[in-house]
Amino acid sequence: MRKWGPLVAVCLGTFMLLVDVTIVIVALPDIGATLNASLSQLQWVIDIYALALAALLLGAGSAADVIGRRKVYVAGTALFALASLACGLAPNAGVLIGxxxxxxxxxxxMFATTLSLLGAAYQGRDRSVALGVWGAVSGAAAALGPVLGGLLTQGLSWxxxxxxxxxxxxxxxxLTLRAVRESRGGVGARIDWAGTAAFSAFAGTATYAVIRADAVxxxxxxxxxxxxxxxxxxxLFVVVERRSAQPMLDLRLFGNRSFVGVMVGTVALNAAAFGFAPYTSIWLQTVLGMSPVRGGLVLxxxxxxxxxxxGLGGRLLHGAPHRWVVVGGLLLIGDWSLAQAVLDAGxxxxxxxxxxxxxxxxxxxxNPAVASAALASVPPRQAGMAGGAVNTMRQLGYALGVAVFGTLLTARAQHSLSADGVQDPHAAARALAGGAAREVLTRVPSGQREAVDHALRAxxxxxxxxxxxxxxxxxLTAGVVVILLVRTKAPEAAHEQPEQAVRPTPLAVERQ
Known part of the structure; x- marks a missing residue:
């Protein structure tokens, strides 16, 4: 346990924080019914968590370099636990969102310090094993979130x-206090408070504008x-980072075409693949009448x-140019989305x-290819910063995807309900997208319910x-952008850089 204790401690926290990105999806209908939450409030229950990760991740990495990574990880885990308790006890949607x-x-x-702690704890082959296990846990967490959420919601409560x-x-x-030793960044590291505040304001207001646009x-x-x-x-963020001697994100990276292409691909990945997953879950449970467990199992x-x-891609595509792997994955995601656009009332x-x-x-x-491509597109000394940017863009893409697709869904549903002659189609569409299909039907005279139910499904x-x-x-568009912008480097260089990304050295380090 002494040898692998740090890995277990870090993986426990990583699994938990990433599960919470998706575990709430299946519980949305029950949350909406219990707390009488509106569509906007349900969107914020999902978005605000991912938004906090996107807005604060880079700043938290620089703070951990100064304060101490183990200390920040433990403090973050304790705060996460207390907030989880408060979420579970929330009497209304406003408290839950807060x-x-x-x-x-x-x-x-927690997330900003995970790879830093592993980099300080392991060297050589042990480090490769630790990073492999951490990567597998990260992937399993997002995948198991809806299923675990369904089991808990149906078996106990949301x-x-x-x-x-x-x-x-x-x-x-x-386990962290027992098995993980403290580590810090280099001498002179400091927290980029101004950059963190400016980026947080940008991400928060942009998402708020999209979510509220449907209502106002x-x-x-x-x-x-x-x-x-x-x-x-x-x-303001651009100005602050350009003038900072130690920016949390070196904006000169965006002068690199390959880096820009990778960032576009990263945002598109989470937006296109997961952005309307919450609404799919609501459709399965409130329109088709499936249980939370069955709704989770569908995914x-x-x-x-x-x-x-x-797993197979890592072996079969070893040494393949990163951009073609990313492009292939984005085309599959784009094709899936287009193929899914055949749903009807039946x-x-x-x-x-x-x-x-x-x-x-x-x-x-x-998922693994964008990280490798990001690391391959920058000098080794900026690998940690590039990795942090990838994770930031992932969460921002997810948050904006949920907001944009919710607006699109309600607008289209309103148009359909209006054509079917449903009274107050705007309110009905927002209630429908918020998981209140049954409530809408209860307000309809019994003789009209069959027709209205068909209209809601459609x-x-x-x-x-x-x-x-x-x-x-x-x-598909992101795939084209990646083809045009991302340039392939020698595979050997790309494989050397992840070691740099987790090495506990000064400043632009381990912010993944």
């Missing part, structure tokens, strides 16, 4: 989706002013295919199975089709 923010802050502190984090957090903290209108003054604030925050083909593709879960498997193969190929299917078409276009 505590998800705090939970995301704790998860960020609140146990959060309560389950408490014993795991306690074990992770205990894209042409409204509120949406316009929010987008202006978001653009100003992004401009298993994606998880299994991703696991198989990641469709059931079997319509998704083949497409989910196809998308899973794409995800399994792209509207939700139409909304999912629209989201799928856009997701497919995102995936």
């Amino acid at each position: 505590m998800r923010v705090v939970q995301g802050v704790g998860a960020t502190a 609140r146990w989706v959060f309560f389950v984090n408490l014993p795991v957090s306690a074990a992770a903290i205990w 209108g894209w042409a409204s003054g509120r949406t316009a002013w929010t987008l202006v604030v978001s653009a100003a925050a992004l401009a 298993i083909p994606l998880a299994l295919a991703a696991f198989v593709a990641a 469709s059931d879960w079997t319509s998704l199975t083949a497409g989910l498997a196809l998308a899973g193969f794409g995800v399994g190929l792209v 509207a939700f299917a139409s909304g999912l089709d629209t989201a799928a078409v856009v997701a497919g276009a995102v995936g």
Whole structure:
């Protein structure tokens, strides 16, 4: 246990924080019913956690270099546990969303230090083994989230989706204090507070604008002013990072075409593959009437295919140019999305199975390849910064994907309901997308329920089709961008750089 204790401690925390990105998806209908949550609130339950990871990850990495990585990891795990308890006890949607923010802050502190701790604990072959196990745990966490969420929601209640984090957090903290030694960045490292604040403001306001646009209108003054604030925050971030002697993100990296291409591919991966997964889960449970467990199991083909593709791809595609692996995966994800856009009022879960498997193969190929491509596109001394940027873009892509596809789904559903003559189609569409299909039906006279039920099924299917078409276009377009921008380096160089990315050396380090 002394040798592999650090690995177990880090993997416990990693599994837990990444499970919480997807575990809530299957519980959304129950959360909405129990807390009387609106569609916007359900979107924020998902988005705010991923958004915190995206906005704070790079800043947390620089903070850990200064404060101490073990100290930050333990503090983050404790905060994550307390926030999880508060989420499980939340009396209303507002409290739940607020505590998800705090939970995301704790998860960020954990995620930003995981590879740093492993890099300090292991060397040589042991390090390769540790990183391989960590990667497998990371992939399994996102895949098992919906299934675990379904089991807990149906067997106990949605609140146990959060309560389950408490014993795991306690074990992770205990083992970290016993088995993991402290490490820090180089002399002179400092926290980039200004850059962290500016990037957080940009990411938060951009997502808020997209989520609220459906309710207040894209042409409204509120949406316009929010987008202006978001653009100003992004401009401020650029100014701050350009003037900083020790920026958390060296903007000169974006002068590298290959790095830009990798970032585009990373955002597209999580947006296209996972952005409308919450709405698929709501469709399965509230429109088709499936249980949380069955709804989670429907997503298993994606998880299994991703696991198989990641394993086989690492062996069969060893030495293959990174850009072609990324492009191949994005094309699979794009093709799946377009193939899924055939749902109608009579469709059931079997319509998704083949497409989910196809998308899973794409995800399994792209996930490891974008990290390798990012590392190969920058000098070894900036490998840690590049890895942190990849993880940041992943979470930002997921958060924006959920927001954009929710807006598209409700807009298309409203159009469909209006054509079918449903009263107040805007309110009905938002209630439908928020998981309140049954509640809508209860307000309809019994003689009209069959017709309205058919209209609701058709509207939700139409909304999912629209989201799928856009997701497919995102995936295919990103594939073209990667072909045009990413240039292949020698495979040997790419394989050398991950060692640099986790080495406990000064500053631009281990922020993955």
